[in-house]
Amino acid sequence: EPEVTQTPSHQVTQMGQEVILRCVPISNHLYFYWYRQILGQKVEFLVSFYNNEISEKSEIFDDQFSVERPDGSNFTLKIRSTKLEDSAMYFCASSDGRVAPGELFFGEGSRLTVL
Amino acid sequence: RKEVEQDPGPFNVPEGATVAFNCTYSNSASQSFFWYRQDCRKEPKLLMSVYSSGNEDGRFTAQLNRASQYISLLIRDSKLSDSATYLCVVNGKDSSYKLIFGSGTRLLVRP
Numbered sequence: 001e002p003e004v005t006q007t008p009s010h011q012v013t014q015m016g017q018e019v020i021l022r023c024v025p026i027s028n029h030l031y032f033y034w035y036r037q038i039l040g041q042k043v044e045f046l047v048s049f050y051n052n053e054i055s056e057k058s059e060i061f062d063d064q065f066s067v068e069r070p071d072g073s074n075f076t077l078k079i080r081s082t083k084l085e086d087s088a089m090y091f092c093a094s095s096d097g098r099v100a101p102g103e104l105f106f107g108e109g110s111r112l113t114v115l
Numbered sequence: 116r117k118e119v120e121q122d123p124g125p126f127n128v129p130e131g132a133t134v135a136f137n138c139t140y141s142n143s144a145s146q147s148f149f150w151y152r153q154d155c156r157k158e159p160k161l162l163m164s165v166y167s168s169g170n171e172d173g174r175f176t177a178q179l180n181r182a183s184q185y186i187s188l189l190i191r192d193s194k195l196s197d198s199a200t201y202l203c204v205v206n207g208k209d210s211s212y213k214l215i216f217g218s219g220t221r222l223l224v225r226p
Binding site: 031033035041043044045048050055056058089090091097100103104105106107108109 | 149153156157158159161164199200202212213214215216217218219
């Protein structure tokens with residue numbers, strides 16, 4: 001069964017460092033997303049990406065965040081200068097867009113710990 | 116008012132029980148509604164979409180009341196493997212692909 005894969009599964013970094021989280025969405029999917037979940041809290045939308053550009057982003061997704069699809073398979077989330085409050089599980093998701101919005105396939109997540 | 120509101124639980128039920136979860140949402144322009152399931156420290160997985168007419172998938176039944184902005188999930192004949200957190204999810208606005216998640220309702224099914 002096709003799946004969304006994410007790397008790394010866990011990253012520990014120092015405050016102020018840059019972090020890149022990588023995702024390989026399902027190959028025939030057209031819509032890509034990043035969500036995050038701070039421990040014990042709800043899943044929060046960060047950004048959606050379609051046709052090589054951001055289609056929506058949340059208030060959380062400020063200038064410290066960026067996304068990129070550098071080739072035909074990878075979808076990355078970059079945090080330029082990490083803060084303690086960026087510690088969370090980051091989920092990549094994709095959908096083919098043919099069915100209702102919301103039928104997303106999530107990766108297993110990348111846990112980011114900022115010290 | 117929270118965008119998507121759920122009773123956090125936990126609901127602690129014996130195997131075979133029927134359990135119901137409720138959810139309310141604040142944005143009347145939302146058009147898409149879902150229940151996702153999340154196991155501890157895992158990714159959310161789609162359980163079922165929720166349609167206006169109500170829909171059933173095996174032991175799971177979902178209902179939507181647009182007038183009350185209320186969504187429900189009924190699980191019949193609970194199994195141990197149903198233990199998880201159930202997330203009520205709506206899209207942000209008409210045609211938006213942004214999903215808004217509730218905080219989830221935790222279900223514990225005991226032997």
